[in-house]
Amino acid sequence: MTTTAAGRTHALVIRLPEGVDFSLPLAGPMTRFLARTVDFCVEIALMVTIGKFVAFLQVLSRDVGLAALVLLYFLVPIAYGIGCEWWMRGQTLGKRMLRLRVMDAGGLRLRFSQVVMRNLLRPVDSLPAFYLLGGAACLISRRCQRLGDLAAGTIVVRMEKFEDADLSRLGSEFKFNTLREQPVLAARLRQAIGPAEANAALLALLRREQLEPKARLDVFSALASHFRSLVKFPEEVTADLSDEALVRNVVDVVFQTKRAVT
Amino acid sequence: MILDLERFTAVSRPHWDELEMWLDGLEQNPDRGFSDLAGAQRFYYLYERAASDLARLATFSAEPELRRRLETLVGRAYAELHSARESGDSRWKPLAWLLGTFPQTFRKHLRAFWLVIAITLVGCLFGAYAVAHDAEAKEVILPFGHLFGSPNDRVAKEESRTPRELDGGKSSFSAQLMANNIRVSINALALGLTWGIGTIVVLFYNGVILGAIVFDYLQAGEGVFLAGWLLPHGSIEIPAILLAGQAGLVLARAVIGWGERVSLARRLRAIVPDLATLIGGVAVMLVWAGIIEAFFSQYHAPILPYAVKITFGVIELGLLIAWLGYCGREAAGKAAP
Numbered sequence: 001m002t003t004t005a006a007g008r009t010h011a012l013v014i015r016l017p018e019g020v021d022f023s024l025p026l027a028g029p030m031t032r033f034l035a036r037t038v039d040f041c042v043e044i045a046l047m048v049t050i051g052k053f054v055a056f057l058q059v060l061s062r063d064v065g066l067a068a069l070v071l072l073y074f075l076v077p078i079a080y081g082i083g084c085e086w087w088m089r090g091q092t093l094g095k096r097m098l099r100l101r102v103m104d105a106g107g108l109r110l111r112f113s114q115v116v117m118r119n120l121l122r123p124v125d126s127l128p129a130f131y132l133l134g135g136a137a138c139l140i141s142r143r144c145q146r147l148g149d150l151a152a153g154t155i156v157v158r159m160e161k162f163e164d165a166d167l168s169r170l171g172s173e174f175k176f177n178t179l180r181e182q183p184v185l186a187a188r189l190r191q192a193i194g195p196a197e198a199n200a201a202l203l204a205l206l207r208r209e210q211l212e213p214k215a216r217l218d219v220f221s222a223l224a225s226h227f228r229s230l231v232k233f234p235e236e237v238t239a240d241l242s243d244e245a246l247v248r249n250v251v252d253v254v255f256q257t258k259r260a261v262t
Numbered sequence: 263m264i265l266d267l268e269r270f271t272a273v274s275r276p277h278w279d280e281l282e283m284w285l286d287g288l289e290q291n292p293d294r295g296f297s298d299l300a301g302a303q304r305f306y307y308l309y310e311r312a313a314s315d316l317a318r319l320a321t322f323s324a325e326p327e328l329r330r331r332l333e334t335l336v337g338r339a340y341a342e343l344h345s346a347r348e349s350g351d352s353r354w355k356p357l358a359w360l361l362g363t364f365p366q367t368f369r370k371h372l373r374a375f376w377l378v379i380a381i382t383l384v385g386c387l388f389g390a391y392a393v394a395h396d397a398e399a400k401e402v403i404l405p406f407g408h409l410f411g412s413p414n415d416r417v418a419k420e421e422s423r424t425p426r427e428l429d430g431g432k433s434s435f436s437a438q439l440m441a442n443n444i445r446v447s448i449n450a451l452a453l454g455l456t457w458g459i460g461t462i463v464v465l466f467y468n469g470v471i472l473g474a475i476v477f478d479y480l481q482a483g484e485g486v487f488l489a490g491w492l493l494p495h496g497s498i499e500i501p502a503i504l505l506a507g508q509a510g511l512v513l514a515r516a517v518i519g520w521g522e523r524v525s526l527a528r529r530l531r532a533i534v535p536d537l538a539t540l541i542g543g544v545a546v547m548l549v550w551a552g553i554i555e556a557f558f559s560q561y562h563a564p565i566l567p568y569a570v571k572i573t574f575g576v577i578e579l580g581l582l583i584a585w586l587g588y589c590g591r592e593a594a595g596k597a598a599p
Contacts, residue, residue, distance in 0.1 A: 014337070016313060016336065016340060018310065018313040018314070018317075019317065020313045020314075020316050020317045020320075020336065022316065022329075022333040022336070022337070024337075061433070062430075063430055063431055063432065063433045063434050064433045064434075066433070066434035066437075067433035067434040067436060067437035068437070070434060070437035070438050070441055071437045071440070071441065073441075074440075074441035074444070074445070089289070104341070105527065106531075107337055107340055107341060108340075108341050108344055108345045109341045109342065109345035111345075111534070111535070112354075112538070113534045113535040113537070113538035113539075114534055116538040116541070116542075117534050117537055117538055120448050120451065120452060120541060121452045121455065123448065123449060123452050124452045124453065124455050124456075124460075147455050150526075150527075150530065151455060151513065151517075151530050151534070151537075152530075152534055153527060153530055153531040153534060
């Protein structure tokens with residue numbers, strides 16, 4: 001497997017020996033700082049909660065209770081990060097909330113030693129305050145790694161959430177769609193139209209009532225021309241279709257099939 | 263090109279589901295591995311098939327969910343197949359780690375340890391020189407107020423204390439010592455990232471403190487008290503800090519990469535398990551040292567004769583040398599080709 005970090009997109013492209021490559025979106029310093037802030041709050045909450053139980057020990061022996069508190073305040077911040085990332089497969093509560101995950105930089109399984117190292121090296125990353133050094137390292141690093149990540153050979157990736165397009169918001173206009181009867185054409189459309197283009201067409205349909213009549217005509221004319229330039233439509237299929245109807249049918253084909261298969 | 267995506271998905275989905283089931287099982291129980299060759303072959307077939315499906319699906323850019331699912335599956339399967347795993351039972355065994363892995367790792371980086379000793383000794387000499395030539399140096403160098411005064415006064419005070427005076431604070435004192443020393447050790451390791459400069463500063467400063475104290479007490483003729491006070495816990499605590507420094511220098515060497523032609527990432531990847539082992543062993547040593555310092559070292563003659571304390575410290579040091587120097591040699595010899 002070879003890995004390359006794509007410059008501005010902050011994505012780690014992984015190429016398998018099988019010749020397949022795919023990308024992992026890397027988490028930026030700000031998202032990671034927010035996750036760390038959440039984790040810090042969790043650590044404080046843990047220390048306060050466990051501290052209340054430990055305080056009972058002071059009833060038996062003030063000395064033992066105090067010792068337990070000292071160890072608690074020392075161990076919780078270290079054990080929380082290591083324990084969570086190991087048992088929750090690269091996630092802490094903060095990372096899970098912000099949909100982040102720690103991964104091995106080479107795409108391999110995260111090792112315990114890596115989890116230990118990246119957490120023990122936090123003191124250096126947090127210098128001089130508020131993770132400034134770690135943040136700067138993140139900005140400079142090609143893989144958006146803080147120093148602890150660099151030493152441990154780990155990266156933090158965003159777990160993207162893909163939601164199905166909600167076509168029900170478009171009403172019941174998709175009852176009749178001549179493109180559905182053209183499987184070859186539908187397959188070509190799905191192949192040629194990228195996610196960004198498909199989403200732009202969907203958004204245009206969802207907001208069509210908010211557009212001025214002329215703007216509405218212009219928008220759908222541009223979209224229809226673009227789709228026509230990507231795929232050659234048979235005359236008989238599009239003869240009686242307006243630009244807006246064509247865009248609507250194309251969106252239906254692209255998203256409807258996707259819903260059917262996922 | 264896939265003309266009929268629905269059909270393609272319908273045919274492939276059972277294989278993806280099967281691969282996912284395998285992966286869930288392997289990830290939930292990483293020690294399980296593959297029960298037989300047929301199972302491993304089946305898993306490999308499913309992985310290859312999913313990778314091939316992913317390649318075919320790459321032309322369908324309007325299918326991000328499906329593609330993402332396959333990417334995740336292939337990535338997870340790749341990690342399972344290619345992550346190095348020891349043969350046999352790979353569960354962590356504390357005793358084997360403590361008596362085998364840890365001392366072996368220490369010996370593996372022995373040169374870094376000798377360098378740590380040298381840096382600390384230079385610090386000791388500097389501390390001793392400073393105290394010998396400047397009476398006010400003690401207050402600048404030493405971190406604890408109770409060491410500022412005359413050693414003779416302190417010895418007299420310590421020897422006049424009753425056992426009852428020492429009760430009531432030993433556990434919390436022990437915990438504070440453990441926490442503080444482990445924190446210092448982690449810093450010594452972590453500062454290896456600064457090309458070792460931070461680690462060297464920590465080690466040198468520790469040496470300066472040690473040298474200043476030792477010289478001050480020897481000059482005052484309190485050598486026996488010093489040995490009885492320091493040896494029981496210091497025979498473990500000081501080597502533990504040195505080992506943390508050793509880990510820091512190992513990290514520094516990987517960062518600098520003298521004479522190595524591999525990338526920084528690969529150099530670091532190679533030493534991460536060793537660093538985790540070293541710092542884990544250091545933590546164990548410092549827990550022991552903290553207990554001894556709080557519950558044993560603070561008692562002086564006539565409560566606890568110095569001969570007993572010194573003998574205890576020397577035995578500890580001997581056992582430590584045996585542990586780090588000889589434990590795990592047999593296992594390492596067998597493992598070598």
